[in-house]
Amino acid sequence: MTPPILSCAVLDDYQGVATSSADWSPVAGRVSVTAFREHFGSEDELAAALAGFDIVVTLRERVPFPASLFARLPRLRLLVASGMRNAAIDLAAAQAHGVTVCGTASSGTPPVELTWALLLGLARGIVQENTALREGGPWQSTVGADLHGRTLGLLGLGRIGGRVARVGLAFGMDVVAWSRSLTDERAAGAGVRRAADKEELLRESDFVSIHLALNPGTRGLIGAAELDLMKPGAYLVNTSRAAIVDQDALLTALTGGRIAGAGVDVFDIEPLPADHPMRTAPRLLATPHLGYVSQDNYRRYYEEAVEDVAAFLAGEPIRRLG
Incomplete structure (x- = not known):
């Protein structure tokens, strides 16, 4: 049969x-x-x-x-x-x-690549400059942020975070990492420094990239208080999970110019509604969850x-x- x-x-x-x-x-x-x-x-x-x-x-x-x-x-x-x-x-x-x-x-390769696409896009104003060039706008309107010699802070140094670290080191960046389980030995094995806590990492870093799994301990890990610790010229990149970052706090920081910008591939609602404020937020380079695409x-x-x-x-x- x-x-x-x-x-x-x-x-x-x-x-x-x-x-x-x-x-x-x-x-x-x-x-x-x-x-x-x-x-x-x-x-x-x-x-x-x-x-x-x-x-x-x-x-x-x-x-x-x-x-x-x-x-x-x-x-x-x-x-x-x-x-x-x-x-x-x-x-x-x-x-x-x-x-x-x-x-x-x-x-882990595609999210590593997208992390760097967002970070580099933010650092060199790629979207703004490309849009201006194509639309007949001003010839050069941004001043790019250098990577060499700057500090890259990684929240998470696992399989993906470790690969992001190697690229940062290749760019000549000072790479610092933190997670609750990270040890000095593991950090040293990856060629990076271990921050004493996330607050130290946020204060020191010129670029912060998130590579943590979402769980009760990481949900809301970055809120208004943490964003306030970042340098005014610093950038935040999140290709991990939206809920790790308080979305309202991030929107407030971007709208008020508290940080230089953010690169985001993950959102609290997906697909993102047409009227969602993340679609029009200033200083935001956003992609529609392309990390694994x-x-x-x-x-x-x-x-x-x-x-x-x-x-x-x-x-x-x-x-x-x-």
């Missing part, structure tokens, strides 16, 4: 590349794939859209899967998420509802998502989360 064809939904395929980034033939004839380019912004929308699907593939932590959503998707049997950690999925609820949750490998990364994600689905169909799930 031929087994029934299962339905698989791919969420938030904004660029329409989910089915072309990987070879889905290993599950052809057993799984039908539907990719959704639009984002479902509410649980009601998600529940309605996914009601007929047995498998869901989701990217990063873009879509929350709380217990209430699992309860509304009785047909769901497999949830595949990119990466091997996802705070947006209630793993206990998934287990309770008989849903297997699997992940994929994660690359690259050809190689998408290829890896979707290839391993296919592997996860095939393994599930074979009764031997791989890369299980939880």
Whole structure:
């Protein structure tokens, strides 16, 4: 007897590349794939859209899967998420509802590259100067900030933060790092100094870049008091998680010129509403969560998502989360 064809939904395929980034033939004839380019912004929308699907593939932590959503998707049997950690999925609820949750490998290279794209864009006024050149504006209107000899402060020196540090050192920057778990030995092994606390790092740094996981200890780590410690000419870059920085405090600091600028790739609401103040904030270089959006990364994600689905169909799930 031929087994029934299962339905698989791919969420938030904004660029329409989910089915072309990987070879889905290993599950052809057993799984039908539907990719959704639009984002479902509410649980009601998600529940309605996914009601007929047995498998869901989701990217990063873009879509929350709380217990209430699992309860509304009785047909769901497999949830595949990119990466091997996802705070947006209630793993206990998934287990309770008989849903297997699997992940994929994660690359630290794209967010490192985007961190430096934002930092360099801020330092050299790339967007302002390009816009002026194309629109017939003034020839040179900004004075770039130097990197060589300046201090780069890293909040977090893990897999991604360590790579950011190496680039900073190559630019001739003085790199200082801090996290609650960072030791002098680990910092020295990466060729950087360990700050005694985050306050010292913020006071010293000309550029501050965040590379921490979001958890109860890092949520709201940078608020108004911390931003006030930064130099008026300093820049803040966040390609990690929006909730690590108090968004209202950041908007106030940017609007009031308390810091020179910020580069942000993550937001409290995604996609960002058209009228969100982050879209028009001064001194802000913002990108729509592009940290992990690259050809190689998408290829890896979707290839391993296919592997996860095939393994599930074979009764031997791989890369299980939880």
